[in-house]
Each structure stands twice: as C-alpha cells, then as structure tokens.
Amino acid sequence: MYQDKILVCRDCGAEFVFTAGEQEFFAEKGFLNDPVRCRDCRVNKKQARREKVSYPTVCAKCGVQTEVPFVPKNDKPVYCSECFATLRQG
Numbered sequence: 788m789y790q791d792k793i794l795v796c797r798d799c800g801a802e803f804v805f806t807a808g809e810q811e812f813f814a815e816k817g818f819l820n821d822p823v824r825c826r827d828c829r830v831n832k833k834q835a836r837r838e839k840v841s842y843p844t845v846c847a848k849c850g851v852q853t854e855v856p857f858v859p860k861n862d863k864p865v866y867c868s869e870c871f872a873t874l875r876q877g
Contacts, residue, residue: 788807788811789807789808789810789811789814790807791804791805791806791807792804792805792810792821793805794821794822794823796823796824796825796828797823797824797828798824798825798828798831798832799825799827799828801825803825803826805821805822809822839856840856841854841855841856842854842855842856842857842858842859844859844865845865846865846866846867846870847864847865847866847870848864848866848867848870848874849867849869849870851867853865853866853867853868
C-alpha cells in the first residue's frame with residue numbers, strides 16, 4: 788500500500804527517504820502530514836529544545852546568587868530553589 792517517498796528537508800535542503808514503514812507508523816499514530824525535516828535535523832531540533840538557558844539573579848529572601856530558567860523582572864521577587872520550596876510548603 789505504501790511506497791517510499793523522496794522528500795526535501797525544510798532546514799538543510801537535503802533529500803531524504805520517507806519509507807513505507809515510516810508512512811505506516813505515521814498513519815497508525817494519526818499523523819496527517821509528511822515529515823518536513825530529515826532525521827539529523829529532527830534530532831538537532833529536539834536537542835535545541837532540551838538545552839536549558841538560565842539567568843543569574845539574587846534570591847529575594849536569603850540574598851544568595853542563583854540561576855533561574857526565565858528572565859527575572861524587577862517588579863517581582865525571585866527566589867533560590869531552597870527558599871522557593873519553603874514558600875510553597877508554608
């Protein structure tokens with residue numbers, strides 16, 4: 788029923804094969820669109836999402852230097868993980 792297709796990667800422009808087995812898997816999962824990236828570019832995109840960015844700041848409660856995964860705003864207090872945990876509990 789399915790036949791291999793040659794597709795072009797959106798990111799790098801390389802041709803890649805969308806195999807009959809992959810097409811069957813996509814159909815079983817209910818995916819309606821063909822992939823737009825080759826395997827290497829898909830892996831690189833996933834890895835980029837996993838990389839965490841952190842921003843240095845000072846805890847508003849204890850004054851220790853810490854890092855947070857968001858851009859701190861001057862109008863809101865930011866806490867280190869220990870102080871944040873104690874605030875959540877109590």
